[in-house]
Amino acid sequence: MSLFESYEEEIKVSFKQFEQIAAGFPKLLPEQKQPELDKLENLLSTIEGNLSSLNLESNRTGKSTQQYFTQFYGAKRTYQQFRDKYQDEKNYADLIPSQYHDFNTTGSQNQRDRVVRGNKTLENGIQMIRMANDQVREDKKTAESTLEQLATQKERLIGFEKKFDSIDGYLDKAKKTIGQMSRRAMANKFIMAGIIFILLIAIGLIIWLKFVRTGDSNNNSSSSSSFETTTTTSTTGTTSTTSSTSTTTGTTTSDPATGSSTTTSDTKI
Numbered sequence: 001m002s003l004f005e006s007y008e009e010e011i012k013v014s015f016k017q018f019e020q021i022a023a024g025f026p027k028l029l030p031e032q033k034q035p036e037l038d039k040l041e042n043l044l045s046t047i048e049g050n051l052s053s054l055n056l057e058s059n060r061t062g063k064s065t066q067q068y069f070t071q072f073y074g075a076k077r078t079y080q081q082f083r084d085k086y087q088d089e090k091n092y093a094d095l096i097p098s099q100y101h102d103f104n105t106t107g108s109q110n111q112r113d114r115v116v117r118g119n120k121t122l123e124n125g126i127q128m129i130r131m132a133n134d135q136v137r138e139d140k141k142t143a144e145s146t147l148e149q150l151a152t153q154k155e156r157l158i159g160f161e162k163k164f165d166s167i168d169g170y171l172d173k174a175k176k177t178i179g180q181m182s183r184r185a186m187a188n189k190f191i192m193a194g195i196i197f198i199l200l201i202a203i204g205l206i207i208w209l210k211f212v213r214t215g216d217s218n219n220n221s222s223s224s225s226s227f228e229t230t231t232t233t234s235t236t237g238t239t240s241t242t243s244s245t246s247t248t249t250g251t252t253t254s255d256p257a258t259g260s261s262t263t264t265s266d267t268k269i
Helices: 003-027 030-061 066-095 106-242
Strands: 247-255 260-268
Touching (some): 003 066, 066 106
Antiparallel strands (some): 247 260
């Protein structure tokens, strides 16, 4: 059980005891009423102390205590009515002793009537003053409770203000971060554009080199074909020349002195 619930339970028990005593108070004899009034006063003091503690706990937990304060003010008014009535009865008994109650003379009766009317007027005035006093006390309690609630709201607003300040700081940091990210994104765009431009230049250069090499290869192929054609023609001519018919005529001359012979050949194409 929490501290708030323990105070709440004690207040309920005190209210129950107060109601039990208040229910039987009008039936009591005059000499029995004073002790019961003292019990009611002690119960009200106990309830008031527990209500103060309960109110402090309610400020921390946020639970409502208005119903207990309303019940307390009602019980206090009941107690005040009992005490006023008892005091009036006591004053009346002190003012008119019992030995005068049997007088039947006109003077004594008129005197008693005046006293009763004066007492009634005084009782009404006192009752009005006490009601006004109770209203003032109730208004004072309400004002104190309102001030406490305003103080609590003030603390909450101060807490909200601190949170808003921290949120503003986070927003400023986020704004700076977004600015830095935007600048980095712009720089990355320029870098990407540069890379794309360089790649396009490289691709164009590669394509150009490819066309240049292809042209050189075609030229080399043409030269090789011409050279092969010339070589073939030369070879054919040589072959034709070689295959021409030739006639060779040989003459042999003998020398008797030396014993040698000389052969002379004459070739005709």
